[in-house]
Amino acid sequence: MTTRKREADNQSYHEEIVHIGQVMTRMRLLVGRRLIGRLAVQNVAPGLELSHLDVLDAVRRAETAGEVTVGAIAEILRIDPSRASRIVAEMVTRGVLRRKASQADARRIVVVITALGRKLVAEIKAQKLAIVQKVVKDWPPADVEAFATLFDRFISGYEQTFLPRKD
Template identity: 70%
Template sequence: MNEAMTKTLSNNPVDPNGESVQRIGRSMARMRLMTGRRLIGRLAIQSAAPGLELSHLDVLDAVRRAQPTGEVTVGMIAEMLRIDPSRASRVVAEMVGRNVLRREASQADARRIVVVITEAGQALLAEILAQKLAIISEIISDWPEQDVERFAALFERFIGGYEAVFLSRDKDTPG
């Protein structure tokens, strides 16, 4: 067992067969199913951009996440989404046709084409985020503010721990 895992386990010995851990596991399974069905994304698309597909949203989000690190190429999008480059190229072309993305020459190498989000794409991202937050707000609308604050803190803590355990055990992650 690695040092981080040992430290985590020794600080808080929780019975993995305890009822609370079992409940968390069952809830995670339910959430995975809903996430797998992309329920929030589908609802957001229905409200914000009917006719858009989840793959369009995935590409738009990949460009949004990658842009701060530098220029975004179709190959980078394909790698991020783990899809075939030809599929990424088709989806980017559809998004260019919708004026959500545009292709332009790289500033670093004019022979290379990069993908950027247009103003319409930024507006679409903002609307989809607003829809997502509205759905979350609806889910917790009858919760006391104290519960919302506590859940937010605990959920952030849980996800941070989840990421840490994953990174400590993932053989493909350097480190």
């Protein structure tokens, strides 16, 4: 490879990295508006706040590892335990979450998702799928497959770079 070719390749690579950064900013602005969550709340549980969806998602993700406590929710969301407790209490009042005694230690209280909460999770998933399908509806299947693979690889790398490791 000639020096000129290498320099041209480096310039092109740099321009693509800059472009990715610009696209990330556009996506952050779209995601920041929480369109999917707003639609789901409107359709299933009017009156819930978007912070409730964050807690619901934290419970959904954490329950795969076992029982979920308010402390675990606070840790996942990186919020004060007292704030997590208040949000959970609101969600219990609204019927999205339920508190119950731990099966492992009856002195400990755990948080579980109710049927209404599961319905809300399903609605969020349906809204997300509908939006993605609408965006890629005119893409060739090979492009959708390539994008899915590359986007997953990018997000996985992002998570590995910026999320703390659990040892």
